[in-house]
Amino acid sequence: MRLLLLVLSLGLVLAALVAGTVSALAYGADATRAGEIEIAGVRQPVTLSWDAIGTPTLEASTLPDLALGLGYIHAADDAWTLALWRQAGRGGLGAWFGPEVRPLDRHARTLGFEALAQQTYRSLDEETRDILDAYAAGVNAALTQPGVAKGDAFVLADVSPEAWRPWDALLVERLLAYLATPAPAADAFWKDAARQDSALVPFVRTDSTFRATLGIGGTDGARAFVAGASEGSAFVAHQPAGASTLDLFAPVTLRLNGETLSATSIPGTLSLPIGWTSRGGWAVFLTSSHRLEVYSGPSPPPVHSRIVERDGNEVLLSIPRDTTGLVLAPPMRPVASPMPQPNGTSTEAGDTGSTGWRLAWSGFRPGTDVPAFLALMTGAPTPTFSLLRGDGLQHRAGESRVLGSPPATSNAPNGVFAGATSSAQRAGDVLAWMDNTLQSRLSASALASSDASLWAAQTLPPLLLALGNRDSLDRTLDAPYAFLKGWNYRYTPEAIAPSLFETWLASHEAYTGHAPDPSDSLDVLLLPHTLRIARAALRDAYGPEATAWQWGHVQGGFVHPVLEAQDTNGITSRSATPTTGAGGHPTTLVPGPSRPAGAPYAVPGQGPATWSAWALLGQQGLSVRTPVARIASPDTDRLGPAIFSLGEQIPSDRPRLILLPPS
Numbered sequence: 001m002r003l004l005l006l007v008l009s010l011g012l013v014l015a016a017l018v019a020g021t022v023s024a025l026a027y028g029a030d031a032t033r034a035g036e037i038e039i040a041g042v043r044q045p046v047t048l049s050w051d052a053i054g055t056p057t058l059e060a061s062t063l064p065d066l067a068l069g070l071g072y073i074h075a076a077d078d079a080w081t082l083a084l085w086r087q088a089g090r091g092g093l094g095a096w097f098g099p100e101v102r103p104l105d106r107h108a109r110t111l112g113f114e115a116l117a118q119q120t121y122r123s124l125d126e127e128t129r130d131i132l133d134a135y136a137a138g139v140n141a142a143l144t145q146p147g148v149a150k151g152d153a154f155v156l157a158d159v160s161p162e163a164w165r166p167w168d169a170l171l172v173e174r175l176l177a178y179l180a181t182p183a184p185a186a187d188a189f190w191k192d193a194a195r196q197d198s199a200l201v202p203f204v205r206t207d208s209t210f211r212a213t214l215g216i217g218g219t220d221g222a223r224a225f226v227a228g229a230s231e232g233s234a235f236v237a238h239q240p241a242g243a244s245t246l247d248l249f250a251p252v253t254l255r256l257n258g259e260t261l262s263a264t265s266i267p268g269t270l271s272l273p274i275g276w277t278s279r280g281g282w283a284v285f286l287t288s289s290h291r292l293e294v295y296s297g298p299s300p301p302p303v304h305s306r307i308v309e310r311d312g313n314e315v316l317l318s319i320p321r322d323t324t325g326l327v328l329a330p331p332m333r334p335v336a337s338p339m340p341q342p343n344g345t346s347t348e349a350g351d352t353g354s355t356g357w358r359l360a361w362s363g364f365r366p367g368t369d370v371p372a373f374l375a376l377m378t379g380a381p382t383p384t385f386s387l388l389r390g391d392g393l394q395h396r397a398g399e400s401r402v403l404g405s406p407p408a409t410s411n412a413p414n415g416v417f418a419g420a421t422s423s424a425q426r427a428g429d430v431l432a433w434m435d436n437t438l439q440s441r442l443s444a445s446a447l448a449s450s451d452a453s454l455w456a457a458q459t460l461p462p463l464l465l466a467l468g469n470r471d472s473l474d475r476t477l478d479a480p481y482a483f484l485k486g487w488n489y490r491y492t493p494e495a496i497a498p499s500l501f502e503t504w505l506a507s508h509e510a511y512t513g514h515a516p517d518p519s520d521s522l523d524v525l526l527l528p529h530t531l532r533i534a535r536a537a538l539r540d541a542y543g544p545e546a547t548a549w550q551w552g553h554v555q556g557g558f559v560h561p562v563l564e565a566q567d568t569n570g571i572t573s574r575s576a577t578p579t580t581g582a583g584g585h586p587t588t589l590v591p592g593p594s595r596p597a598g599a600p601y602a603v604p605g606q607g608p609a610t611w612s613a614w615a616l617l618g619q620q621g622l623s624v625r626t627p628v629a630r631i632a633s634p635d636t637d638r639l640g641p642a643i644f645s646l647g648e649q650i651p652s653d654r655p656r657l658i659l660l661p662p663s
Contacts, residue, residue, distance in 0.1 A: 030147045031076035034655035038662045041068055041137035046659040047650075048073060055644045057253040063374075064134035066256050067270060069659060071138025071164070074250060074267040079143060080153035081246040082268030083161045084562060086168050088214060089113040089175035094309035096159050097562065102309065104213060107206045109305040110319050110326065112364065113174045120174075120366040121167035128370060132166040135270060139164035141659070153563055170368050172268035177363055177387035179216045180288040183208060190292055193357060199329035200292075200357055215244030215561045218607050220420045221591040224283035224393040226400040226617070227431050227447060228414035233617040234444035235395055237274050237283035239264075240591050241627070243581075243607035245558045249273070251624040251644040261377060262622035262646030264613060272373045276615045276622040276647070280395035282376050283613070284403065285420040287389050288363070295358035296331045300324070323365045324358070331356035363387050393418045395617065423594075426455045426587040445623065447589070448614035455587035457489040460501060466518040467527045477528060479546060480535050491585040491592055493552025498585070500549065502594060503534040555581025555593050555608045558628060581608025582627060620647040 033050055046069040047059040056073045060066040074082055087093055091108035093101040108114075121129065142148050143161045154160060184190040185208040194200040211217050224237040241248040249264040262281075264274040275281045300322035307315040320327040367386030375383040379396065383403075391404035393416065400416040402409050408419030410428035412435060417428035433454045434442070442450065467473070470481050480500050487497035508516040508523075508530035516530070517523045542548040584592025591610055609627040624644040650656070 031072075031142050031145050032147075033076070033657050036658045036660055037141065038660050039068065039072075039137060039141045040662055041134050042659050042661040044661075048657040048659065049650045049654050051654065053642060053644070055251060055253070055646065057255070057648075057650050059255040059650075061257055063256065064130050065659075066254060067131045068134040068138035070252065070254070070265060070270070071135040071140075072142045072659065073138075073252060074265070075139040075142030075148060075164070078247055078250055078267035079148045079151060079161060082139070082164075082172065083143075083154075084246070085172045085175060085214075085268050086164075088562075089117075089171045091305070091307060093562065094307060096157055096310065098310050099313065101213075101562075102307070102315070103206050104210050105307050105309075106315070106317060107203075107210050108175075109307060109317050110321070111178060112303065112305075112319070112321055113178070114171050115303065115305070116363065116366060117167045117170035117174055120170050120368050123366050124368070128368075128374075129166065131270065131370070131374075132169055135169055136164045136166045138659075139268075156563060169269050170370075172266075173271060173368060173370070174363050174387060176216070176266065176269070176271075176286070177288045177369075178290075178361070179211060179214065180219045180286045180388065181290045181361065182220065183211055183217060184292070193292055197329055197357065203328050203359075211242075213562055214242075215246070215559045215607070215609075216242040216248070218242055218593070219286040221424070221586060221610075222283075222285040222287065222392075223408075223417070223419040223424050223427055223589070223591060224285075225412075225417040225428070225431060225589070226393070226395060226415035227412060227417075228435070228441050229444040229447050229616070230441045231444055231616055233414065234447055234614055235276070235281065235283075235393075235400075235617060236444070236448045236589070236614045237393070237612070238448075238589070238591050239273060239283075239286060239611045240607065241286075241609045241611060243556065243558050243609055245560050245628055247626070247628070248609070249611050249624070249626075251646055253646045253648070260620060260647055262615070262620070264611065264624055270370045270373060272377065274613045274622075274624075275376060276613075276620075278618065278620045279379075280397070280617070281615065281622070282392060282394040282396075282403065284373075284376070284385075284388065284390065284392040285406065285418075287391060287420045288361075288387055289389055290359055290361035292328075293325070293358045293360055294355050295325075295327065296355045299327050299330050321364060325360040325364055327356060327358050329356040391418065391420060421586075423586045424591070426453075427589050427591070430454050430587075430589055444614050444616055448612050448623075448625070450589040451491045451583040451585070451592070452589075453489050453491060453585055453587040456487075456491075456498075456501065456585075460484065460487070460489070462518040463504075463516055463527065466524045467531070473528060476535065477531055480531055483546070490583070491551055491588055491590075492583045493550060493555075493581065495551050495583075496546050496549050498551040499538060499554045500531075500534060502554075503537055504531050507531075507533040507537060551583065552581045552608070557581065558608065582610060584610060622646045 043065050044061045046065045048069055049057045058069040058073060060069055087096060089108055091105040094105045140163050143164060149160055184204045190204060194204050218240045221240040222238060226233060226235050248266065250267050252263055252265050254261045254263060260277060262276045263272045265272050273284045273286060299320040302318040303321050305317045305319060369385050369387050372383035372385045389404055391406040394401055394403050402416065402418045406418045406420055407422040408424040408428060410417045412431040414435060415431060417431055419425060419427060430452065464484060473481060483497045483500055491498045505515060511530050511533065512526060516527060538549045582592065584590035586594050611627060612625040613622055615622045624646065626642045
């Protein structure tokens, strides 16, 4: 009997071990986060630690060791993110997901992200290559652990992450820089050109699908400012990032030889768009520029690229691209009419006889922004960027100044404002308005959450006055009028009035060809009609219940890039995300989308994902708020945006992981 019980007990233990192993392989365990690991490439011991909500801290004595530790953190926390971005950038999604994504692979190869990353790596100085080599060593140390390599997403896609190469960080950096350019499908010049020459249409369509698939867009809605807060002067930065559930930013505290830097890093890269120390910091907008040019020169010698898909099929591409640009349509046809250029000039068809189209972008030349971010870390006043425009805001030596040439800038009595698009200028006006109207200042966190629109406060009241009193309107406008009349001009996710207001403006412009003008008697007569159209548009798009018209719902929700379409096992549903978007608007300090078109969010557009960071001048800490809902704390299952507090010392009782050189 004892022997039988012993056999049964051993069987149960073995079954538990097998089940645990299968569970770890199927659902992902975790990277090593405590103890010691020997990694080739470590020069001196590197210390890593994570707090209860996953905020990482990294301590190192050399810059390469700092890069190695950052690589480990990125792969431990965001392995799928950096692996997917690399696979998309190298034009290899077909090798993971099959021929359905072949057009996206062709698009990535046409733009040359991987080839140009390799060229850039070969052209770099030895010091920068050492940093990239170290970063790759850190990534690979985490990727080779079963708890990382067999995470949910990798199991679902039935793939294993390949070893990270030193130039892969440059590949991901270049991919994200391209996604930070304006979407051709939303650009008036591109649309006019595509109407004149159908040869441009396939590129525009595929580019739009490529951006939508990765869920990153609208990064040009970024803004940063220094303003007075109740605790003192505050530094605030906002970066929209589309609608992806994948983290664009990985908040981290970096300590190099005792110097502390709180930063938002980008997984898979050495980019630090937001950084903060007790002496000040910076916010660099994720914006880049390309240009569609009328082109009459010869096509450059083709660049060849071979795509191997999951089923083994091979595709050979011949791409007319060189450092001057990518020829989208060769000069084989005359332009039908003079075509205005983005700079305001025009090209006559007769000037060249035969013309085509070329896409010019700085990313078609070897280059990287790694030296620029390293320069910011060391306090350089004028970092030079190659891929990003380099616009943003810097606070250094007690002075706030604009970086680059952002389209929107303003000087408030107590600070400076910079915005990545001209439409952000109205958000800058909010700071001056706050200075003049608020007797007690907002706290820094409240200032970083401000979704009040001075533009809406100035625009809506004259329209309501021209609309007339409620009794003069038919009953279908009772509810819309009440919502608009009671609005406090804040673009909060649960508010219904912003959706009505934005849709009303859009409906009036679509009907008349211009925005509503209360001084125009004809416009005044049309206001009830266009408000009814707006109400009908919201009803048709979201249903008859007004609660479905909330601003957050109209903005749309989040998407799991690529993987969501492949998920038949519900794995992606385990990633807790909000069902509706966030608040904000182009005219508020917190950026958000505008003009709901009667359909949920779709790229091109800004989307609901906005990362926010704020700090008090002269203090070390930086707070970073995520756009995607997470478990609020280990003690509750309540969902909410996480707020990472960076710059704090590691408590003595917190587990540490020490990365050591091989013995």
